[in-house]
Amino acid sequence: MSNAAHTIQSAPVQRVRRRSKFERWVSNETMWRGVVAIIGFLLLWELGSRFDELTGYRLPFIGLVPAPSKVAAAWVTVLPKPGYWWSWYESFKRVLSGFLAAMLLGIPFGLALAVNRYFRDIFFPPFEILRPIPPLAWVPASLIFWPTNEMSIAFVTFLGAFYTIVINVLGGARSIDVRYLRAAQSMGASQWDLFSKIILPGTLPSIFTGAAVGMGITWEVVLAAEMISGGGTQGGGGLGFFIWNSYMGGSLPQIVVGMISIGIAGYLSSSAIRMLGEYFMPWRRLF
């Protein structure tokens, strides 16, 4: 064995060494431009909000925003506190539960609308009437008809993602090229084959588009719901409440910490969806 391995190694084939992911990342110009842009943005912000310390003249708007250095300091004080991480946990829990429920119900519902005319004739009109109602308009009603605050937040969150996912799945499934279906039929596909082997994979891109958009809406809705429901004994906590609480306490830097935390949380969520998308749709990560 070792002999064979040796012959392969000593073969006179010169191959260009494939650079590691890290090497490519470090030598990526786009990445470095991004880094410089972010640093430049932070510097401008810092200068803008400290302008009065330097010149005695306070700039409008930006002069009232806490400088990045102060925000960073506030963040450092907040980082070791379990309450901060609890807010992350609470918000993530709500986003995930609402989002997953929307996926679990929305994907089959959208597919059923797409493949069955009778189902579509019956369920699409009421769906279209309910769809334009913004999720937040449901807050008072759901506070009344759900037993706990937590459940009403989950419900409103679910609505936020549900409509988007259904519409995307429906549109995606309906726009599958009829030639794929015909080719499969010629080759002897049953109705179930058509569904599982053509319609389902053909709809995957739309499912992920719907998921990405839906995830964004879910975060918006969760944050708003957390602020509205306030810090009662139940249904409190979460990053929305963290911001609201900081506002009530008059801690400006902490408000910004909360805002940036939400930005990071949203980014993490959409990255996760993107990675799942790449995993499930290998044909889309070409070249």
Next chain:
Amino acid sequence: MQQPIAAAPPPVDFAAGKSRVEIRNVTKAYGEEWERQTVIEDLSVTIEPGQLTVIVGPSGCGKSTLVNLIAGFDFPDSGEILLDGRKVTGPARDRMVVFQETALMPWQTTYENVVFGPKLRGDLKGKELHDEAIRLLAKVGLSEFIHKYPLQLSGGMQRRAELARALINNPRIMIMDEPFRGLDAMSRGLMQEFFLRLFEENRRTNLFVTSEIDEAIFLADRLVVLSNRPASMRKLIEIQLPRPRHYTMLSSPEAYAYKRDAMAILHQEAMKSFRSPSSGGKAFKVSGGGGH
């Protein structure tokens, strides 16, 4: 590549693809009553066994509709289509269509696309299926691309993959619906030659639809010239060019005569579409049904 295609045992014997399709007095119209458009009118053509029948007609004359009817994706309003004497009642693996552009499933690799049909039906399995797929992919020159996705292939490669996907089902008749449309002139010429070599190896009954007269003459045993919409048969030309064919034959006097013959009809028919009233014009003639 030297091995003729008939050397390997075909998975299902369909008399080696020597089947006949009879199109008898077929009429097909689309649209609601008040704007009904007849696309095919009283068309009768026989696609002879072991022959390459090319259908050529002005664009929009109903060629694709005819393909859909033969494949069983749609049904004639009157008349009938018979495959070896049996009426066509729906799509089946005995009539494989190679579509315009490409209809490879983008979410499957070339290999997965090729084994799709036999795998669905389960009539070819395991090593047997694998070997047949590899053989066909080698035959169409895609051995190195079996694990690529269709979007990673060039236009010509996609068409060849699609040929392999159709051939593995060992159809009685191959239906080619303007398969090389959208390819650049060079790839198109190469694909035509490649396709002819495949055909000449085992002479499976073939229907080839095109709007390119040179392509039609180069490929055909029998050339069916259709009229402008509604499509009916204008002329049947037997192309007597010897096989195997070579592209230089296209500049022979015989080929030129065929071309002039067909072009005269096609030109006449194409001109009709400029003269005939548009569908909008027809809609105005209908009286009643509420005014605007």
